[in-house]
Amino acid sequence: MTFNILELDKTFELESNFNCRYLSPTKLHHFLIEYYDKHIDKIGCSELGKPIYKLTLGNGSKNILLWSQMHGNETTGTLSCLDVIKFLAEDSAISKKILEAFTLDFILMLNPDGAEIWTRRNILGIDINRDFLTSSSIEMQLLKKVASSKKYDLAFNLHDQRTIFGVTGKKEPATLAFLSPSESENREITETRKKSMGLIADIYKEISQVIPNKISRFTDEFYPRSVGDNFQKLGIPTILFEGGHYPKDYFRQNTRRYFSLALITALYYATVKNNWEENYEVYETIPKNSTSFYDIIYRNVQLSSINDTKADLGIQYSEEIRKGDTEIIFVAKIEDIGDLSLMHAHKEIDAEGRYLSLPDGKLPKIGILADFKLDEWIISNGKKLEHWV
Ligand SMILES: [Zn+2]
Structure with missing residues (x-):
């Protein structure tokens, strides 16, 4: 054998x-x-x-x-x-x-x-x-x-x-x-x-x-x-x-x-x-x-409209089951902000200095949902939408 x-x-x-x-x-x-x-x-x-x-x-x-x-x-x-x-x-x-x-x-x-x-x-x-x-x-x-x-x-x-x-x-x-x-x-x-x-x-x-x-x-x-x-x-x-x-x-x-x-x-x-x-x-x-990994990293994100503050955004999914569902869902949240050059991600995106804007003009914070804009890019549940109406 x-x-x-x-x-x-x-x-x-x-x-x-x-x-x-x-x-x-x-x-x-x-x-x-x-x-x-x-x-x-x-x-x-x-x-x-x-x-x-x-x-x-x-x-x-x-x-x-x-x-x-x-x-x-x-x-x-x-x-x-x-x-x-x-x-x-x-x-x-x-x-x-x-x-x-x-x-x-x-x-x-x-x-x-x-x-x-x-x-x-x-x-x-x-x-x-x-x-x-x-x-x-x-x-x-x-x-x-x-x-x-x-x-x-x-x-x-x-x-x-x-x-x-x-x-x-x-x-x-x-x-x-x-x-x-x-x-x-x-x-x-x-x-x-x-x-x-x-x-x-x-x-x-x-x-x-x-x-x-x-x-x-x-x-x-x-x-x-x-x-x-x-x-x-x-x-x-x-x-x-x-x-x-x-x-x-x-x-x-x-x-x-x-x-x-x-x-x-x-x-x-x-x-x-x-x-x-x-x-x-x-x-x-x-x-x-x-x-050594985040699920997603956006690199070179412009965080401030006043100062030239660039940083990386580390995003992590939390897994949830909703009542009646037969499969888990993945909810993307901001896990870290700063120098993430030592970390990898399962998906890495260079934001090329695009400016981060959160709903209602909020400031970035750890733990919030990863729904935001990077200039003209729309990020929904951590992902960059390629097509939208
Ligand atoms: Zn275990």
């Missing part, structure tokens, strides 16, 4: 029942019941009583636990799990091998209450990924219950990161970032960490062929209350995935594809590699994640 990521990329199909970024918990749950009824097990309910499901595939003697969307507004992990589940359920040489080696437990959408209203935290305002020690949230209690139900050999903690993240030293967004979490303040490279680092090295080597220069390493600063850090401390090699921005892909369907391919790569290498820690040193060579 050979593993060729470029070939896999050509033939790989996403789960076509979902082609959105927003994922309604109800839609997900109906789908799981309709298509995977024999594989699912309700592990409990969220604070608001929404079901939380675990889906199990494979018959292997080793166990893998994957959980997604403990942060409600981070759907890529859940959607990618659905893609990977579809891939594994189809009869390929790779999927057979993985399912013979492992029993995989996917907890899909650990935070359905947050998912419904597109917020990071649970409905009581608790960040579930900072709740490991006290386990105040019902959702963390459920994750712990599953995690202690058997001996897990590997864990995947699946997240999304904001569009602000880039790859250090490159003018590229961090489409995927990975982390082998630390177990202590001194970030010691333990035997457990080496295993997850070794598997991340394999992902990096393979997925770099598909999206060169768009992969980074998430900070390994120790978060004593976080799940990954504590799982790794308990001796379960744990890999954190962060789905980030891909050019012109705000709905993250390309990111989702690479995230899914990365998950399959990790499962494949976990299957065929005898020593997961092999090549763990490569992990340290992956460029770090950096906060």
Whole structure:
């Protein structure tokens, strides 16, 4: 059996029942019941009583636990799990091998209450990924219950990161970032960490062929209350995935594809590699994640009608779901004003000294909506209108 990521990329199909970024918990749950009824097990309910499901595939003697969307507004992990589940359920040489080696437990959408209203935290305002020690949230209690139900050999903690993240030293967004979490303040490279680092090295080597220069390493600063850090401390090699921005892909369907391919790569290498820690040193060579992007930058904007004050405008989208809508919307706001020469943007526009005028003659301010004029240009929701009447 050979593993060729470029070939896999050509033939790989996403789960076509979902082609959105927003994922309604109800839609997900109906789908799981309709298509995977024999594989699912309700592990409990969220604070608001929404079901939380675990889906199990494979018959292997080793166990893998994957959980997604403990942060409600981070759907890529859940959607990618659905893609990977579809891939594994189809009869390929790779999927057979993985399912013979492992029993995989996917907890899909650990935070359905947050998912419904597109917020990071649970409905009581608790960040579930900072709740490991006290386990105040019902959702963390459920994750712990599953995690202690058997001996897990590997864990995947699946997240999304904001569009602000880039790859250090490159003018590229961090489409995927990975982390082998630390177990202590001194970030010691333990035997457990080496295993997850070794598997991340394999992902990096393979997925770099598909999206060169768009992969980074998430900070390994120790978060004593976080799940990954504590799982790794308990001796379960744990890999954190962060789905980030891909050019012109705000709905993250390309990111989702690479995230899914990365998950399959990790499962494949976990299957065929005898020593997961092999090549763990490569992990340290992956460029770090950096906060280096705005969504849009207008450069050389004339701010004052009295003085010759020129500056850059950094604009960032906030993501919102409106009641009754089936997809999120992006609301552009002014995030920074000044010298942004060290920052990149997913879209950069040279205003060539055009004068900024805001509605009602207001002065520029951080946090306001990005609706303004630059001389004759009309900027609406951050974008320059090309045609208007
Ligand atoms: Zn997250």
